[in-house]
Amino acid sequence: MAGRRVMVFPSSAELGPVLAHLVTSRAEKAILSHGRFSLGLSGGSLVSMLSKELLALPDLDCSKWVVGFCDERLVPFDDPESTYGLYKSHFFSKVNIPESGILNIDSSLPVIECAEDYTRKLKEAFPDNDFPVFDLLLLGMGPDGHTCSLFPEHPLLEETKKIVAPIDDSPKPPPQRVTMTFPVVNSARCVAFVSTGGSKAPVLKEVLEGREGPAFPAARVAPTNGELFWLVDDPAAASLTINVERLGSGVKL
Numbered sequence: 001m002a003g004r005r006v007m008v009f010p011s012s013a014e015l016g017p018v019l020a021h022l023v024t025s026r027a028e029k030a031i032l033s034h035g036r037f038s039l040g041l042s043g044g045s046l047v048s049m050l051s052k053e054l055l056a057l058p059d060l061d062c063s064k065w066v067v068g069f070c071d072e073r074l075v076p077f078d079d080p081e082s083t084y085g086l087y088k089s090h091f092f093s094k095v096n097i098p099e100s101g102i103l104n105i106d107s108s109l110p111v112i113e114c115a116e117d118y119t120r121k122l123k124e125a126f127p128d129n130d131f132p133v134f135d136l137l138l139l140g141m142g143p144d145g146h147t148c149s150l151f152p153e154h155p156l157l158e159e160t161k162k163i164v165a166p167i168d169d170s171p172k173p174p175p176q177r178v179t180m181t182f183p184v185v186n187s188a189r190c191v192a193f194v195s196t197g198g199s200k201a202p203v204l205k206e207v208l209e210g211r212e213g214p215a216f217p218a219a220r221v222a223p224t225n226g227e228l229f230w231l232v233d234d235p236a237a238a239s240l241t242i243n244v245e246r247l248g249s250g251v252k253l
């Protein structure tokens with residue numbers, strides 16, 4: 001791992017532009033190096049922040065983007081819980097990402113077949129690697145320390161072979177989901193967590209500073225050859241005692 005950077009911003013207003021810059025700078029670098037930019041998206045609170053910040057950029061060009069989902073809830077796309085559905089209305093419909101560049105799930109399938117179908121799509125998009133190597137994965141973390149749909153103490157945390165795993169007992173609704181596994185997450189060239197709000201403060205401390213007992217899923221994210229950023233706001237960082245970088249909106253990553 002290239003080293004973890006924990007960056008604390010006064011609020012989401014300062015964090016948001018830095019997140020947008022991280023996306024566009026990694027896109028530029030990836031397109032120059034291999035002709036396209038592969039981005040893995042998470043759901044939850046990230047959707048509205050990311051969409052708003054990216055749409056505020058002048059001249060955003062997504063024509064060479066390939067977008068996948070770090071996890072997805074198995075609900076119809078018009079359900080408010082659908083991560084694809086939310087990105088479609090907030091972001092995809094407003095930019096020039098080609099339809100073929102969006103690797104979404106088939107929500108009509110039963111959960112095991114859905115995971116197999118999404119695995120096939122990822123293998124086709126990343127034919128050269130055993131595990132897809134995304135240029136950038138954007139992750140969230142729940143107050144229980146989960147990331148993607150990898151929940152504390154769940155057997156899926158030990159998955160070493162699958163690219164995508166089905167889950168039909170998610171402790172956070174909806175219960176049926178598909179999720180990238182740790183081997184995929186930790187193969188990425190860059191992983192950035194975005195964590196905001198005081199409800200994340202207790203778990204963020206344990207994830208970043210360690211705890212007794214098994215590590216939280218979010219603490220198991222450690223890209224083998226990639227960068228790891230934690231972008232957090234002051235309320236989420238309130239309990240931290242480690243050294244962090246305190247930054248404003250002008251920083252370029």
Ligand SMILES: O=C1O[C@H](COP(=O)(O)O)[C@@H](O)[C@H](O)[C@H]1O
Nearest residue numbers: 042043044045046140141142148
């Ligand atoms: O259920 C999910 O939760 C996590 C965290 O969401 P947040 O709203 O607490 O930021 C999210 O990253 C994941 O994609 C989603 O399916």
